[in-house]
Amino acid sequence: xxxxxxxxxxxxxxxxxxxxxxxxxxxxxxxxxxxxxxxxxxxxxxxxxxxxxxxxxxxxxxxxxxxxxxxxxxxxxxxxxxxxxxxxxxxxxxxxxxxxxxxxxxxxxxxxxxxxxxxxxxxxxxxxxxxxxxxxxxxxxxxxxxxxxxxxxxxxxxxxxxxxx
Amino acid sequence: xxxxxxxxxxxxxxxxxxxxxxxxxxxxxxxxxxxxxxxxxxxxxxxxxxxxxxxxxxxxxxxxxxxxxxxxxxxxxxxxxxxxxxxxxxxxxxxxxxxxxxxxxxxxxxxxxxxxxxxxxxxxxxxxxxxxxxxxxxxxxxxxxxxxxxxxxxxxxxxxxxxxxxxxxxxxxxxxxxxxxxxxxxxxxxxxxxxxxxxxxxxxxxxxxxxxxxxxxxxxxxxxxxxxxxxxxxxxxxxxxxxxxxxxxxxxxxxxxxxxxxxxxxxxxxxxxxxxxxxxxxxxxxxxx
Ligand SMILES: Cc1cc2nc3c(=O)[nH]c(=O)nc-3n(C[C@H](O)[C@H](O)[C@H](O)COP(=O)(O)OP(=O)(O)OC[C@H]3O[C@@H](n4cnc5c(N)ncnc54)[C@H](O)[C@@H]3O)c2cc1C
Ligand code: FES
Ligand code: FES
Numbered sequence: 001x002x003x004x005x006x007x008x009x010x011x012x013x014x015x016x017x018x019x020x021x022x023x024x025x026x027x028x029x030x031x032x033x034x035x036x037x038x039x040x041x042x043x044x045x046x047x048x049x050x051x052x053x054x055x056x057x058x059x060x061x062x063x064x065x066x067x068x069x070x071x072x073x074x075x076x077x078x079x080x081x082x083x084x085x086x087x088x089x090x091x092x093x094x095x096x097x098x099x100x101x102x103x104x105x106x107x108x109x110x111x112x113x114x115x116x117x118x119x120x121x122x123x124x125x126x127x128x129x130x131x132x133x134x135x136x137x138x139x140x141x142x143x144x145x146x147x148x149x150x151x152x153x154x155x156x157x158x159x160x161x162x163x164x165x
Numbered sequence: 166x167x168x169x170x171x172x173x174x175x176x177x178x179x180x181x182x183x184x185x186x187x188x189x190x191x192x193x194x195x196x197x198x199x200x201x202x203x204x205x206x207x208x209x210x211x212x213x214x215x216x217x218x219x220x221x222x223x224x225x226x227x228x229x230x231x232x233x234x235x236x237x238x239x240x241x242x243x244x245x246x247x248x249x250x251x252x253x254x255x256x257x258x259x260x261x262x263x264x265x266x267x268x269x270x271x272x273x274x275x276x277x278x279x280x281x282x283x284x285x286x287x288x289x290x291x292x293x294x295x296x297x298x299x300x301x302x303x304x305x306x307x308x309x310x311x312x313x314x315x316x317x318x319x320x321x322x323x324x325x326x327x328x329x330x331x332x333x334x335x336x337x338x339x340x341x342x343x344x345x346x347x348x349x350x351x352x353x354x355x356x357x358x359x360x361x362x363x364x365x366x367x368x369x370x371x372x373x374x375x376x377x378x379x380x381x382x383x384x385x386x387x388x389x390x391x392x393x394x395x396x397x398x399x400x401x402x403x404x405x406x407x408x409x410x411x412x413x414x415x416x417x418x419x420x421x422x423x424x425x426x427x428x429x430x431x432x433x434x435x436x437x438x439x440x441x442x443x444x445x446x447x448x449x450x451x452x453x454x
Contacts, residue, residue, distance in 0.1 A: 045195060064194060064198075068168070133258025
């Protein structure tokens with residue numbers, strides 16, 4: 001396998017490494033950079049466990065060739081945790097009982113974070129749509145929807161309730 | 166394998182030339198990365214020539230590397246190519262829509278690819294350049310060689326953008342699909358409709374169904390039968406019957422039987438036409454006429 005130099009920003013720090021550009025970003029993160037917070041469920045874009053932010057947008061890292069991230073920004077769950085930006089979501093997930101086995105949680109948090117960043121006051125339907133690419137086999141989703149709504153409310157200073165629809 | 170990110174169209178063409186058939190274009194990668202990879206990939210997704218959505222007089226130009234998420238959120242498309250914005254908004258999942266592109270959707274040549282169905286309903290033409298710098302324009306439905314096989318050879322051709330006439334006054338459109346789940350599920354069937362109304366009568370109808378053939382398929386016999394009829398429940402019911410008769414469908418062990426697909430074709434055609442006519446009349450969802 002031919003390797004090439006890949007340079008990108010990972011969790012707000014520059015990274016440069018010699019790696020196979022044909023492996024997935026998911027593989028690069030987990031196996032070469034030892035960032036195992038990003039999970040592999042299906043490896044085919046169907047479960048969302050591997051969701052990361054690529055230039056600010058949620059994508060399935062299992063479908064991104066490592067070569068594609070050259071010159072781009074990648075944010076993983078580790079990055080959001082370290083910066084404290086995921087804190088309201090993490091606390092809401094715990095409070096709402098939205099974590100059972102936890103395998104889907106990093107991907108859910110990334111999707112929810114991307115939603116709240118773009119739309120701090122989402123409707124219930126917008127929350128469901130934002131996590132529609134993330135499968136959870138444990139919770140039945142209700143608690144996750146509640147957690148995202150709680151985090152949104154917190155972000156707004158708890159002054160309003162979530163719009164229904 | 167080598168992976169090169171092209172800065173612009175000229176560099177992408179040059180990298181394909183150097184590959185002499187062993188290099189291929191990659192855009193979002195959501196189809197290609199799950200298939201056997203070629204020796205060299207040329208990433209087109211950052212080239213300015215393939216990005217952006219703009220309106221030029223009555224035309225809309227959509228870059229081939231515009232993502233489904235961008236298309237679905239574009240006010241220009243929501244207004245001027247509603248059926249396309251709606252179709253793009255139903256692809257896969259948010260993650261797939263942020264990566265997958267309209268050009269990739271067409272060149273991957275799946276028979277029921279959502280954006281492709283919307284593009285054919287809009288009468289979109291694709292502008293293609295090749296490594297010899299020749300440019301050609303083709304209707305999107307003519308780009309299919311067979312099931313899952315495009316006539317665009319991405320080892321020496323690049324789809325640059327799509328061009329189509331935007332909706333004018335009295336025009337409306339809609340996209341309806343049915344799948345086993347709302348997200349992350351390919352449709353069992355989909356129908357796109359574009360109509361133009363004058364004084365409550367259907368002056369122009371474009372109906373596209375998929376999967377029927379390798380390409381999204383216009384139904385000209387049905388379109389003609391509907392011309393001049395009033396925008397009413399009776400007309401939509403007639404359209405449903407005509408569509409059921411007009412489509413050839415295959416069953417699929419993964420999705421559904423041929424019989425069920427035929428049933429869906431009729432139901433979705435009724436709903437798509439009704440919604441398109443409602444929009445053409447300037448009414449919102451839920452309001453009736
Ligand atoms: C989980 C999942 C769910 C999905 N759900 C749907 C769905 O609901 N509906 C749907 O329609 N699709 C769906 N898809 C398929 C896919 O996401 C789309 O077809 C997408 O639009 C492909 O675009 P891309 O940019 O990722 O293409 P790529 O994978 O980058 O490329 C696909 C093909 O097109 C060629 N190509 C790409 N761009 C160009 C260009 N500009 N010029 C020349 N050749 C080019 C490539 O060489 C390749 O052969 C799904 C995929 C996944 C993984
Ligand atoms: S592991 Fe990427 S979507 Fe399932
Ligand atoms: S908590 Fe187990 S998969 Fe979601």
